[in-house]
Amino acid sequence: MTKLSVNINKIATVRNARGGNMPDLIKAAKDIQNFGAEGITVHPRPDERHVRYKDVLDLRPIVYTEFNIEGYPTKKFIDLVLKAKPNQVTLVPDPPEAITSNAGWDTVNNLSFLQDVIGQFSEAGIRTSIFIDTNLENIQNAVKTNTDRIELYTEPYAAGYAKNKEAAIAPFIEAANLANKIGLKINAGHDLSLENLKFFNEKIPFLKEVSIGHALICDALYLGLEKTIQEYKNQLLKK
Ligand code: PXP
Secondary structure (H helix, E strand, O other): OOOOEEEEEHHHHHHHOOOOOOOOOHHHHHHHHHHHEEEEEEEEOOOOOOOOOOHHHHHHHHHEEEEEEEEOOOOOHHHHHHHHOEEEEOOOOOOOOOOOOOOOOOOOOHHHHHHHHHHHHHHHHOOOEEEEEEHHHHHHHHHHHHEEEEEEEEEEHHHOOOOOOHHHHHHHHHHHHHHHHHEEEEEEOOOOOOOOHHHHHHHHEEEEEEEEEEHHHHHHHHHHHHHHHHHHHHHOOOO
16 A cells, blocks of 8 residues: 655644744644554755754654655755654755745756765665656666655646646656666655545556645645545555
């Protein structure tokens, strides 16, 4: 079964809006795991407008499922990840001012940079994943970075789903087949939702894990966290 990792950045965003500790990020992460999520994802950004660097260290001892830290590998980010020692680090090429991640890596032009950063994490025993779009050259070249996994950037799939889901999924199937052939394991994320997740999971072979934040937290406003997590897991049940 594909694992569900819940991105809890949005919970931190609500907390940060008032400066206090409501909602409590640590409690939310505990509850999310107890409600059945198989992982917790955080994405600390340099301005700390979502999850803060301290949050990551505070979360470390209570995350008993898979802990995934994603972000752009600045020196500060690399040091944080090496200190927190998550199960997985996902490298994202987002500039500091980006509202959210909006592109995958160009693995051709960033090859030696990625090799260096991935080498540091691998040496520390942390599984690596790189955020990537469906460009086949980028995927082919991702092998040379020595990453364990790729995370497919699913925003274009989500954007095209309502109009023509077969057309929207086609490049992702091709990308996933290539990745599998060359030995890369596959995660996916961005704009996945109760509307589009089931079809994606059914159509993408070898999918290991999805990380979902925005839509899941929005759904939780109506359904509550426990029911929402169950609903997302239901979408991932059957291949
Ligand atoms: N994967 C990566 C690399 C991301 O940056 C994000 C957003 O922070 C997600 C997945 C989750 O996207 P969404 O919040 O749209 O579910």
